[in-house]
Amino acid sequence: MDYLIHLLILFAIYAILSLSLNLVMGYTGLLSVTHAAFFGIGAYATGILMAHAGFGFFTSLIIGIVLSGILSFIIGAILSRLSGDYFVLGTIGLNYLVLAVFTNWYDLTRGPLGIAGIPKPSLFGVSFFQNNYFLILSLAFLVITFFISRFIVNSSFGRALKAIREDQKTLQVFGYNIFSYKLAIFTISGALAAIGGSLFASYITFINPASFDVMQSVFILAIVVLGGLGNLKGSLLGALILVAFPEFLRFIGFPSEIAAQTRQAIYGLLLVVLMLYRPQGLIGKYKL
Amino acid sequence: MKAIETKNLKKHFDGVYAVDDLSIKIEKGTITSIIGPNGSGKTTLINTLSGMLEMDGGLVVIEESQKLTKIKPHETPAFGITRTFQTIRLFEQMTVLDNILVVLTERQVFKAIFDKHTNYHLKIAEELLKKVNLWEKKNDLAVNLSYGQRKLLEIVRALAMKAEIYLFDEPFAGLFPEMRKIVVSVMEELKKEGKTIILIEHDMGLIRELSDYVFVMDSGKLLAEGKPEEVLKRKEVIEAYLGD
Amino acid sequence: MDIIPQIIVNSLIAGSIYSLVTLGFNLVYGATRFVNMVPGVLAAIGGYTVYYLFNQLGSNLYLSIIAGILIAGIFGYLSDHLVFRKLRRNKASNLVSFVASLGIFTMLQAVISILFTSQFQSILDVTQSPTTYEIFGATFTWIQGLIFITAIVAFIGLALVLKKTGFGKAVRAVSDDEEVSKIIGINTDKIISWIFFIGSCLAGLSGIFIGFDTGIRPTMGLVIVLEGATASIIGGIGNIYGGFLGAFLLGFVENFGILKISGEWKPAISFGLLVLFLLFKPEGIMNKKK
Numbered sequence: 001m002d003y004l005i006h007l008l009i010l011f012a013i014y015a016i017l018s019l020s021l022n023l024v025m026g027y028t029g030l031l032s033v034t035h036a037a038f039f040g041i042g043a044y045a046t047g048i049l050m051a052h053a054g055f056g057f058f059t060s061l062i063i064g065i066v067l068s069g070i071l072s073f074i075i076g077a078i079l080s081r082l083s084g085d086y087f088v089l090g091t092i093g094l095n096y097l098v099l100a101v102f103t104n105w106y107d108l109t110r111g112p113l114g115i116a117g118i119p120k121p122s123l124f125g126v127s128f129f130q131n132n133y134f135l136i137l138s139l140a141f142l143v144i145t146f147f148i149s150r151f152i153v154n155s156s157f158g159r160a161l162k163a164i165r166e167d168q169k170t171l172q173v174f175g176y177n178i179f180s181y182k183l184a185i186f187t188i189s190g191a192l193a194a195i196g197g198s199l200f201a202s203y204i205t206f207i208n209p210a211s212f213d214v215m216q217s218v219f220i221l222a223i224v225v226l227g228g229l230g231n232l233k234g235s236l237l238g239a240l241i242l243v244a245f246p247e248f249l250r251f252i253g254f255p256s257e258i259a260a261q262t263r264q265a266i267y268g269l270l271l272v273v274l275m276l277y278r279p280q281g282l283i284g285k286y287k288l
Numbered sequence: 289m290k291a292i293e294t295k296n297l298k299k300h301f302d303g304v305y306a307v308d309d310l311s312i313k314i315e316k317g318t319i320t321s322i323i324g325p326n327g328s329g330k331t332t333l334i335n336t337l338s339g340m341l342e343m344d345g346g347l348v349v350i351e352e353s354q355k356l357t358k359i360k361p362h363e364t365p366a367f368g369i370t371r372t373f374q375t376i377r378l379f380e381q382m383t384v385l386d387n388i389l390v391v392l393t394e395r396q397v398f399k400a401i402f403d404k405h406t407n408y409h410l411k412i413a414e415e416l417l418k419k420v421n422l423w424e425k426k427n428d429l430a431v432n433l434s435y436g437q438r439k440l441l442e443i444v445r446a447l448a449m450k451a452e453i454y455l456f457d458e459p460f461a462g463l464f465p466e467m468r469k470i471v472v473s474v475m476e477e478l479k480k481e482g483k484t485i486i487l488i489e490h491d492m493g494l495i496r497e498l499s500d501y502v503f504v505m506d507s508g509k510l511l512a513e514g515k516p517e518e519v520l521k522r523k524e525v526i527e528a529y530l531g532d
Numbered sequence: 533m534d535i536i537p538q539i540i541v542n543s544l545i546a547g548s549i550y551s552l553v554t555l556g557f558n559l560v561y562g563a564t565r566f567v568n569m570v571p572g573v574l575a576a577i578g579g580y581t582v583y584y585l586f587n588q589l590g591s592n593l594y595l596s597i598i599a600g601i602l603i604a605g606i607f608g609y610l611s612d613h614l615v616f617r618k619l620r621r622n623k624a625s626n627l628v629s630f631v632a633s634l635g636i637f638t639m640l641q642a643v644i645s646i647l648f649t650s651q652f653q654s655i656l657d658v659t660q661s662p663t664t665y666e667i668f669g670a671t672f673t674w675i676q677g678l679i680f681i682t683a684i685v686a687f688i689g690l691a692l693v694l695k696k697t698g699f700g701k702a703v704r705a706v707s708d709d710e711e712v713s714k715i716i717g718i719n720t721d722k723i724i725s726w727i728f729f730i731g732s733c734l735a736g737l738s739g740i741f742i743g744f745d746t747g748i749r750p751t752m753g754l755v756i757v758l759e760g761a762t763a764s765i766i767g768g769i770g771n772i773y774g775g776f777l778g779a780f781l782l783g784f785v786e787n788f789g790i791l792k793i794s795g796e797w798k799p800a801i802s803f804g805l806l807v808l809f810l811l812f813k814p815e816g817i818m819n820k821k822k
Contacts, residue, residue, distance in 0.1 A: 031627050033634075078807060084628055086810045087670055089440045089761055093803035096758060104796045132725050156393035157400035159382075166379035173338050174390070174449065175365035180397045218638055225631065260644050265642035271635025276618055285677045286381050288628045 003247075005131045009203055011243045012138035013196045016145045017090045018223040018235035020192035023149055025221070026229030026286060027158065028185050029165025031088045033217045034075065034095035038190040040102060040212030041068040042197025047115040048108065057121030058130075061198040065191045072100070072190020076183045095214050101208040114208025118201050138199050145192055149232050154187065161185055162230070165286070215264065222267040225274055228284025237282055242267060291316035291412070291453055291484035292337070292369075298345035299336050306332040308508035314453075314501075316333075319475060319485040321495045321516070324505035325529050330488045331374055333505070334455045337486075339364045350453075350485045368452030372442045372459055374488070380431040384422055384441060387430055388413040391448045416444045420470055424466065428465050437468045443474060453484045460494055492520060504528070537670035539787050545676045545745065547783030548683035554761035554767065554775030555690055556610075556731030562707035562770040563727050566626040566760065569637040570611050571735035572753030576644055578604040578736025579752070580742035583655050585650070601736045608732020612725055613635055620724075637753060645750040654747040675744045682741070686734065687776050692774065703727060707770065755799065762806040767772035768816030777817060 016030040019036045045064030055063075079090045094172035103110050109115065120129045121137065128134045152158050160181055168178045201207050219242070227238025246263035250256055256271045292314045299307040306329045314320050322330045335341040337348065339361035348356045350367045366368070379387050392412060394403040417423040420440040425433065429439060443459055456475075460468055475485055475498060489495055495502065495516055502519045504512040506528045512519050519525060556571055578600040585596035615636065619629050656675070663674045694700035705713040706723050716721050735756075742752065759782065764770075767778025782802060789801040809816065 018528050019587075031630070071366065078811065082814075085630065086765075086814055088627070088630060089765075090807055090810050092754075093758060093762075093806045096754075097800055097803050100797060100800050104794075152401060153561055154404065155401055156390075156403040156405060157397070159386055159390050159405075160400060162382050162386070163379045166381055167341065169361070170373070170377040171379075171390075172361035173340060173364060173371060174445075175362055175395050177362050177395075177397070181400075184397050184401075190637075200660055215638065215751075218634055221631075221634075261642040261645040261650075265639045265646070268639025269637045269638070269641060271638065272615055272632050273635075275624070275632040275635065276615065277621075279624070279628055288625060288631065 003144040005135050007244060007247050009135050010031035010139050011239055012142040013199050014223060014243050015142050015236050015239040016196040017193055019145050019149050019222045020189045020240050021220050021234060022224045022235045023185055024189045025224055027153060028161040032091045033088060033221060034091040034221045035193055036212040036216035037095045037098035038068045038072055038193035039197045041071055042194025043201040043207045044109060046198040047118050051115050051118045056111045057202055064194040064198050069187050069191035073187045077188030080179050080182045092214055095217050099209055099213050112208060113198060116206045118205045120202055133248035134203060139196050145195060222271050226270060226281050230286035231283050234281055289316045293349040297339055299332055300344050305508045310510055312503050314484060316484050318499050318500040319479055319487060320501045321487045321489055321499040322503050326369060328505040329508040330505055331457055334457050338369060338455060365449060370446045370449040370451035371455035372446050372457055374457040376438050378430040378441060379485055381429055383427050383429060385426040386414055387441060387445055388448050391445055398511055416447055420435040420444050425528045436463050439463060440467060455486050457488045460489060460491055488489060537668040541670040541672050543784040543787040544680055546787060547780030548680045549738050549741050550759055550763045550782055551683045551776050551779035552686060552734050553756055554763045554779045555686060556734035557760045557764050558770055558772050558775040559727055559732040563724050566629040569633040569757050572757035573637045573640040574604040574608050574735040575734050575739025575756045576750060576753045577607055578739035579748035580644055580648055582740050583653055583748060587655060597740055600740050601733045605729045605733035605737020609725055609729045612728040617721060641750050641753055650750055652749045655743040669814060679741045738814050759802055762802045765809050765816055768818035771818050774816050774818035
């Protein structure tokens with residue numbers, strides 16, 4: 001039972017990450033391999049503020065969202081003039097840069113040593129220390145993220161994002177300033193990802209730069225692609241499958257040192273197979 | 289009144305002038321055809337007027353008042369300009385209905401997030417799509433329509449802009465006669481409403497039938513202009529086409 | 533100021549390694565037109581093959597190196613044969629091919645981790661002091677000298693092949709326009725297979741050299757791809773000469789850059805450059821603006 005709760009919490013965190021990435025990749029058609037950077041900002045904001053400065057969870061969450069929003073705004077502004085291959089390269093490079101900051105700004109982040117002893121949240125005196133309470137908190141945030149995403153996707157803004165994905169040059173001629181749309185969704189996506197980061201930091205109670213590298217971005221990308229681009233429920237499905245799988249491996253006795261690498265090998269292979277035979281993923285509405 | 293006018297318009301690619309010192313005047317409320325052999329610069333002209341290519345020189349004047357040396361694509365609707373494309377450019381993996389709704393709804397980023405299409409928009413979309421028999425297919429993806437239906441959808445998308453100046457780039461190409469009739473009636477209706485149409489076409493019959501005025505381009509320059517019957521008889525025009 | 537010659541030497545070594553990566557990268561990009569992550573993991577495969585054969589099994593060093601190059605080449609060839617060729621047939625977009633390459637990269641990197649652990653390994657025994665040479669007050673080892681010479685030879689060799697041989701002409705034709713090449717009778721699939729093989733051998737070789745110079749770890753591929761892509765874009769993507777130039781430029785900028793900034797920030801220099809070029813001069817130094 002405890003194990004199931006643990007899995008569900010991880011599912012909720014990754015579902016938040018994949019929903020937010022889907023907004024940028026599936027709906028707007030921007031192949032972004034830097035989502036772990038925003039995940040990391042949320043995590044470090046919470047980690048630093050809670051463990052080193054005594055802030056509460058919800059305050060540090062909001063600060064994390066704002067910081068991540070600012071970073072994604074800046075990254076989005078830099079990258080939104082690029083297209084296709086160059087945009088992707090740019091995102092990878094920027095992920096790497098952010099990671100370098102996490103690793104080298106020792107005074108703030110304690111570098112590779114990471115930040116330990118991150119407390120669990122408490123609200124009105126109720127502590128979320130118990131995992132079932134934390135699960136409820138995580139699911140609540142997942143639901144909020146889902147509804148925000150759905151609201152965006154069903155709005156006129158959401159329709160314009162899809163048109164940007166299809167043919168942005170043509171959309172311009174019909175009166176749309178596509179740069180501001182791309183920048184807006186990139187910012188929103190980054191801000192939402194920070195929620196996942198805060199939950200992650202507080203749940204695992206320890207964070208270090210290794211959790212926010214390019215491979216993590218690739219993992220989140222794999223979830224989105226597997227579940228299906230352009231379908232929010234697909235992101236939930238993808239997260240469920242890819243989070244449950246390695247835990248399943250561990251359950252049937254796979255040695256845990258290589259469970260993580262086995263998962264990586266599997267989702268690497270999965271990406272290849274999907275691109276060859278089913279680029280729209282399981283329930284996607286759009287093919288890359 | 290001149291709806292749109294170019295003065296010494298220039299556009300080059302790596303030194304080769306696709307539009308070379310072009311000065312033309314389009315009268316409001318008319319259907320004007322731009323004709324010429326392949327590579328004469330007609331589509332480049334349309335691309336420049338719609339802001340998709342940057343002007344390299346010259347001036348574009350809208351309604352005899354707005355003088356433009358630079359046209360940004362997303363500003364063209366404000367000048368009353370809209371267009372269709374020679375190679376169809378629809379939003380392929382979106383529905384027919386969405387292709388229309390996206391040009392009807394709020395453009396401003398922050399407002400658009402809190403905006404959703406209304407029954408009013410749906411009514412306009414219905415009226416327009418029924419004109420071209422596409423309302424029953426409103427939930428089909430654009431990529432799944434037939435070629436003719438896709439061309440008609442592009443035209444209707446332009447109509448939804450309620451523009452003043454319509455740039456149609458080979459709207460009749462590849463259409464069966466029944467669909468051609470629909471496009472002709474659309475254009476005649478626009479003309480009745482006082483709108484201005486600039487048409488790139490190759491079919492001489494349609495040009496004679498529809499146009500009030502014709503410009504002939506060759507190698508980026510203006511070769512001839514005038515009323516259709518007169519221009520199409522001229523020696524230089526015939527030679528330009530034969531020499532192609 | 534006495535360290536300047538040393539920095540120059542270091543830059544030349546770094547540039548040499550990058551140039552092996554860019555030669556392969558540009559060769560393949562020229563023909564396939566998508567950003568390919570696989571060369572990164574092929575470098576790791578090259579390095580780990582040598583590590584396995586030489587360090588773990590005790591085989592002859594030179595044979596191990598040749599094996600490393602060939603195995604990397606074979607994996608690269610297979611990636612084309614099994615994956616990228618099919619994607620070309622399906623007329624898949626560049627982004628799809630990129631994601632597929634990302635998948636192959638991720639998968640192979642994980643397999644290397646499983647087989648060899650995630651630890652950092654060096655191929656040559658660092659306790660044995662290698663023969664060093666001195667030039668203008670800077671020192672370098674014979675390995676580093678070898679790296680430099682190999683890079684020059686590889687570049688000249690490749691340039692000659694491309695210019696003078698029938699194969700080279702076919703490669704240039706396919707890079708220019710695959711469709712037209714097919715029409716005039718070139719077996720484009722075969723040419724592209726060879727391009728992958730050669731490019732992958734070069735990638736494997738770069739990994740082996742990195743192994744000699746510093747060491748190997750399963751995750752080494754990402755930085756290699758990024759540095760390679762940066763150098764290629766700086767020099768002019770798809771352009772062999774540009775890649776060579778960009779590689780050495782990058783080597784110099786990085787090594788002179790760490791005079792001012794501490795060494796860990798070195799990647800920040802390269803990726804800062806990458807972003808700058810992508811924004812302001814994406815065609816690179818040697819290509820014409822499209």
